[in-house]
Amino acid sequence: MSQAIVVQSLTKKFGSREVLHGIDFTVERGTVFGVIGPNGAGKTTTMRCLLDIIRPSSGSSLVLGEDPRRAGPELRRRIGYLPGELFLEGRITGRKLLSHYEAISGPVKRGHIDALAERLDLDLDRHTRKLSKGNRQKLGLVQAFMHDPELLVLDEPTSGLDPLVQQEFLAMVKESRNRGQTIFLSSHVLSEVQQAADEVAILRDGHIVTVASVARLRESAVRHVRLSATGISADDAGAMLRRVPGIARLEVLDSGDGVELSATLEGAIQPLLHVLSGLQLTDLVLEEPDLEESVLKMYGSLAGNGVRP
Known part of the structure; x- marks a missing residue:
């Protein structure tokens, strides 16, 4: 067996x-x-x-x-x-x-x-x-x-x-x-x-x-993304990131000489990397998957399906 x-x-x-x-x-x-x-x-x-x-x-x-x-x-x-x-x-x-x-x-x-x-x-x-x-x-x-x-x-x-x-x-x-x-x-x-x-x-x-x-x-875990880029406006950078599947909690800040963005990513990273290839990056941090956030998200989906959380 x-x-x-x-x-x-x-x-x-x-x-x-x-x-x-x-x-x-x-x-x-x-x-x-x-x-x-x-x-x-x-x-x-x-x-x-x-x-x-x-x-x-x-x-x-x-x-x-x-x-x-x-x-x-x-x-x-x-x-x-x-x-x-x-x-x-x-x-x-x-x-x-x-x-x-x-x-x-x-x-x-x-x-x-x-x-x-x-x-x-x-x-x-x-x-x-x-x-x-x-x-x-x-x-x-x-x-x-x-x-x-x-x-x-x-x-x-x-x-x-x-x-x-x-x-x-x-x-x-x-x-x-x-x-x-x-x-x-x-x-x-x-x-x-x-x-x-x-x-x-x-x-x-x-x-x-x-x-x-x-x-x-x-693979399904929540990742935290932080990046800095030049040569693009805050509005345009935000619009680009919003096209990435799984992007959430997006914050965009105009830093004067560029833009700074932070977001969470729920899903695959390849679409994100494809979008980022079109930016002039000066800094990029992609944190390790946070399994705890993923688990809490699963608890939430359980409650949403009518099961007592």
């Missing part, structure tokens, strides 16, 4: 409140799949259903080819899981706690735990009650990665980590993918998903807005 996760019409209700509204998605083996959305979007609920921590109200899912409701401990040993809210026993060192997890998850390669702890700058001999939030998160990451599982399910994995450790975590994710492992992670921080994921599902209020590759999101 080429898919590590298959979800069909998954619904979850807590009492009369429905928090997942029949979502569908698949995760290919050996890829990094990110789920992004604001707090309360349903990311954690989705993960808990996949791991049989909670049961869905309707719909189905397959995880590594198995129904998680029936597969039992054998399936769970093939998965590394980091919960969004990590609770650790406080009267034990990190090393002893990981030894306990190893007895549950299966054998760990000799020296692998120490190597992971060193990468994350984690002291395994401190009692967990003395660990900061960031160090507790590091301990959670070590227990998820240490047995080289087929599938990693990571809920808000960089919460509490400083930027350097975040980058080390992203390196660990890429290495795991290169070894053929599958990573399913959630976040409300778009930049980390952008760096790590091959494919992204955008979730809001229990609805999937879209599922797309990061490359496709970039």
Whole structure:
């Protein structure tokens, strides 16, 4: 089976409140799949259903080819899981706690735990009650990665980590993918998903807005354009830019010895470059695609289609 996760019409209700509204998605083996959305979007609920921590109200899912409701401990040993809210026993060192997890998850390669702890700058001999939030998160990451599982399910994995450790975590994710492992992670921080994921599902209020590759999101992303040109009036320059498909928020300023323009571009850049070739440019800045603006735009289109945002 080429898919590590298959979800069909998954619904979850807590009492009369429905928090997942029949979502569908698949995760290919050996890829990094990110789920992004604001707090309360349903990311954690989705993960808990996949791991049989909670049961869905309707719909189905397959995880590594198995129904998680029936597969039992054998399936769970093939998965590394980091919960969004990590609770650790406080009267034990990190090393002893990981030894306990190893007895549950299966054998760990000799020296692998120490190597992971060193990468994350984690002291395994401190009692967990003395660990900061960031160090507790590091301990959670070590227990998820240490047995080289087929599938990693990571809920808000960089919460509490400083930027350097975040980058080390992203390196660990890429290495795991290169070894053929599958990573399913959630976040409300778009930049980390952008760096790590091959494919992204955008979730809001229990609805999937879209599922797309990061490359496709970039193609449709909002870019910011700033330029200066000479030999043309502000009116003429503005008229030229307005002919470019996807140009919005255009501002034109007559600077005395030329014009300065700023705008946003939603779409392909080739038509813009074609128009700019007819200008005498003195400066041009085309900023990296802003995926966050694109995601917010998708949220808006969801609301416009009659779905509660």
